[in-house]
Amino acid sequence: MPLIPKGHPTLWIKSTRSESLHGKTIVLAVTGSIAAVRTVELAREIIRRGADVHAVMSEAAGWIINPMALHYATGNEVITAITGKVEHVEFFGNMGSADLLLVAPATANTIGKIATGIDDTPVTTFATTAIGAGKPVMVVPAMHEDMYRHPAVIENIEKLRSWGIGIIWPRVEEGVAKISDNTRIVLEVERMIGSNSLQGKKILITSGATAETVDPIRILTNRASGKTGTELALEAYRRGAEVTIVHRNRLEIDGIREISVESAEQMTDAVLEELARGYDLLISAAAIGDYTLEAAGTKIKSGGEPVLSLRPTRKLIKEARNAHPEIKIVGFKAETGISKEELFERALRTLNNSNLDMIIANEVSAGGMGTDDNSIYMIRPDRKEHMNISGPKSVIANTIMDEITRMLSIGDKH
Template identity: 80%
Template sequence: MPQIPNRHPTLWIRSSKSGSLEGRTIVLAVTGSIAAVRTVELARELIRRGADVYAVMSEAASWIINPMALHYATGNEVVTAISGKVEHVEFFGKEGRADLLLVAPATANTVGKMATGIDDTPVTTFATTAIGAGKPVMVVPAMHEDMYRHPAVADNLEKLRSWGIAIVGPRMEEGIAKISSNEEIVLETERMLKGHSLRGKKILITSGSTAEAVDPIRILTNRASGKTGAELALEAYRRGAEVTIVHRNRLGMGGIREIFAESAGQMTDAVLEELSEGYDVLISAAAIGDYTLEAAGTKIKSGGSPVISLTPTRKLITEARKAFPEIRIIGFKAETGIDREELFHRALQTLANSGLDMIVANDVSQGGMGTDENSVYLIRPDRKEHGNIRGPKSLIAGALMDEIAMMLSAGDKIK
């Protein structure tokens, strides 16, 4: 009979969301903040992306969450005291096997000890070893706002930053410097451990639908959800890029800069102004309205048959290409009810006429608009074959970023 691997049942979820942290070992260091209750799900989110996760806890943390909970969450024994195994050296000595020490939540007390080299808890002993060995460390503060505002705490956090330690958050709500969301912590972890292919690059993304005011209440818009644009922004950030997204939604990830733009005109103006700051790539993923109108100053009364006069909107890509001829531009082409050959024909026409470096084409009558999945073709002028990417929009974002990384790498070599 084949032997069944000795694997904790909680690890059955490994890589169920992605393989972005595959092969990485993360030590989750938990201190005595009430936010420690969040670490069970945080550990599992890291595992769902392929990471091996181990936990180390201070005594104060064990008053809030039982070590058994983190044993369950990680599938590994929890370090609550340094033993003859010298666990801090095993993981973070010069030949240690861990890739990242993630201190989440980090109390003011622990931040102060890390900044002054005090190691009187298992967590601070791990921290002293990791910092001394030059291993990656990330700190996620969580405390009352008055504590966070203390000059010494601010100085300690700044000292950690000066050593190359990443500080994530906090979120200021209800008088508390709350721990960042698990989604943001995971994203920053991915960026730290995997953010290489687009490091040093600046990427501007337009996303979602635009809306033209009919009157102070009503708008003229379309069905685009912005899910693709959001996934593109997240994936570019994971890979190390400096990312700005222009849209009328809200992403809420601290490292990604967001610019609000509602109408097509506002989006075009925002993009042109932003591009003047110097970008490597513009990804025009927004479904920008083709028509605008003169909005009524007051609400149009219900009933009757009001007449609305539409006029064409400005073409963002045309203006961007004219103003910034050197920038790489990726466009999107959505069609309905046509066969693949006609889709390619129209996409190639747009690609040539607009001076695009790549275009993403699909037939939205087959799905994709407002859904979590899509089927698209990535079309470049220098290729005869056009690859079809089918699946979650996160998968499509990854494939597009692969293409962009290759494109920029080739350009850098030419320079």
């Protein structure tokens, strides 16, 4: 029979997603917005990444969600009043045990109180203490759009930002400044109090498929989804890097810069222009088309047998290496219908010919292109063994970024 974990049943999910927040203690401060109903799953998503979560609630929050729900979600009793235990000092005094105060959702009322040092609820008392002690604080606004646009609310949010408090901006739609989605909130938490192992590094990532115009309606492209490139960008961002991604997709994360391109030519030009701004690393994860053609000015009529004249596209990695011999470059090599030995041979040939620092190789006949999972090999010129990683692309990106972190760290020492 399988062993049943000890402790509150909710904690059985701890670290099941990742250990990006392992060893961290986060206080989730909930105020009286209808978005409070989202906090049960938010707490659990944070726990899935290894953190301990404690909740503190204002009286108004209790009108929206019962404290028992957050007790269930966190595995810890909820703080609804400051008692003789002086809970605010226990967690956020100079010797407090917490690593972050996450105010989610934060109403206009609570934001105003925090900005002016008023602490007449458990949440604002926690905020006053954490800010006074210089502890990390993040605020996630949620309110009606008209309230969000009020000059005083805008001024208060800007004041909090000037104090170094993280603001996770809402999504303004349907007349409401809606609380950011939980995935985004967790990502920003990971970046603020995570490993910061790539802080100060600039990383450029290409992702997904390119597309060559056949006529105003049709394109030539491939099956790459961009999921690996997206996961690499998110993982680099989590670890504190300054990240730019060049692709056809849309990521829409405020802290990640996106450059939109379509063709192989556009991607190559964009990457070379961007590298001139100074980067530590290029990850060329995009499946760049090998061929292009002269596009027809009008739609090619259906029913015939058109002949397309293809010509090779430029080789981004070779041009990037020639232009920037100092930069670290990670390439990708996808093949089909060959043995593992032949895959290694071709990957090593590309690695050596293009003077890469690492190459990711995989045989995609059975999957990998456009799928959620993959199986890849990390190949380094200074390693005899080629590390194999299989599983979700998020897990693969995490392991690749571990190796990249080591690679960049070694480079810093030379």
